[in-house]
Amino acid sequence: xxxxxNAPGVAGPILRLIIGVSILLVFGLAGNRLIALYSIxxxxxxxGLVLLAxxxxxxxxxxxxxxxxxxxxxxxxxxxxxxxxGLLFVPAGCAVLTEGDVLRRNWIPILAALVVSTTxxxxxxxxxxxxxxxxxxE
Amino acid sequence: xxxxxSLRAPAxxxxxxxxxxxxxxxxxxxxxxxxxxxxxxxxxIAIAIVCGLxxxxxxxxxxxxxxxxxxxxxxxxxxxxxGVPLEDNLIHxxxxxxxxxxxxxxxxLVSMLSGAALVKVLGGERKVAxxxxxxxxxxxxxxxxxxxxxxEPALTASLAxxxxxxxxxxxxxxxxxxxxxxxxxxxxxxxxxxxxxxxxHVAPASGTAAAFAAVGIGLNGILTAVAAPIVxxxxx
Numbered sequence: 001x002x003x004x005x006n007a008p009g010v011a012g013p014i015l016r017l018i019i020g021v022s023i024l025l026v027f028g029l030a031g032n033r034l035i036a037l038y039s040i041x042x043x044x045x046x047x048g049l050v051l052l053a054x055x056x057x058x059x060x061x062x063x064x065x066x067x068x069x070x071x072x073x074x075x076x077x078x079x080x081x082x083x084x085x086g087l088l089f090v091p092a093g094c095a096v097l098t099e100g101d102v103l104r105r106n107w108i109p110i111l112a113a114l115v116v117s118t119t120x121x122x123x124x125x126x127x128x129x130x131x132x133x134x135x136x137x138e
Numbered sequence: 139x140x141x142x143x144s145l146r147a148p149a150x151x152x153x154x155x156x157x158x159x160x161x162x163x164x165x166x167x168x169x170x171x172x173x174x175x176x177x178x179x180x181x182x183i184a185i186a187i188v189c190g191l192x193x194x195x196x197x198x199x200x201x202x203x204x205x206x207x208x209x210x211x212x213x214x215x216x217x218x219x220x221g222v223p224l225e226d227n228l229i230h231x232x233x234x235x236x237x238x239x240x241x242x243x244x245x246x247l248v249s250m251l252s253g254a255a256l257v258k259v260l261g262g263e264r265k266v267a268x269x270x271x272x273x274x275x276x277x278x279x280x281x282x283x284x285x286x287x288x289x290e291p292a293l294t295a296s297l298a299x300x301x302x303x304x305x306x307x308x309x310x311x312x313x314x315x316x317x318x319x320x321x322x323x324x325x326x327x328x329x330x331x332x333x334x335x336x337x338x339h340v341a342p343a344s345g346t347a348a349a350f351a352a353v354g355i356g357l358n359g360i361l362t363a364v365a366a367p368i369v370x371x372x373x374x
Contacts, residue, residue, distance in 0.1 A: 045217035045282060056225040081212065082219055082220070085276075086181035088209050090206075091206040092281060092295055093185045094203075109266065120249060122305055126323045127323075132236055134323075
């Protein structure tokens, strides 16, 4: 992340994580608020994601003294959460326990659709991107 | 197992939180010992262990879910956190805009449409088709979208993880058969079709692939959230 300012001893690692998660929550709540206000058919957290990316892009572009606090505080918390993203949906994923009947009744369509649609998505996306970038340097 | 009945009491809250974290750590250890094989997915292993424990202890899913609310609560900041790697790699989006926007939206739409349509054609239930629709994107977004369009979030979570494993396993095979060797294309395809699981599979091989996979995950999450409610109308 660009535009680092020196702020010695502002926050230790754990405090910084708490601050970071709180900032992420604020963006998530702002997203929830926006979708409720304008009845946008999107998950609030996805709107929060877009808002955060926008705010970070602005902070990066402006790069005046004092604008680095957002990336500096958000980056460690984001890394911590994303490194262990899988842990966070274990409880929700365990609800398959209650879906046993559905899985038994539908396993053939599920398996076929998973394999075919994943393969098609990979092939279409990779091939188109390849046509556009091949022969061009990064 | 009568001795385990006490696990249903409120004091068991911390037990189930700790059990979930331990199951996840076991899953990671298993994957590490198999040298990062994508089939040994730590989340699937953790889900299997916890489901086994819940069944053995006769704990209803609802009370387990209540005692692990903290993990589910953190899904919102974790989803927002995806904006950080996306913004970090926005420079690639600006440089490769036509390829990325076309490849990503075509790949995303093909995956949504073919997944839900195949379930329907093969006689699957409507709820299953709608749960299949957003499965290519990163699991927390897939679950939120599934909830919104009338699918079953838990089913979508499993489909998203297994789809990621399939993508990681097929990636090299399919793309090299099509002579797609550019790391930008490989990374974008991995992130778009297989989200985090497939991205973790290509990231060690190339920093460029990792960057484009991050772009694929972030943008496909946004695109799917916007497009899935419209695509879902076809499967009402």
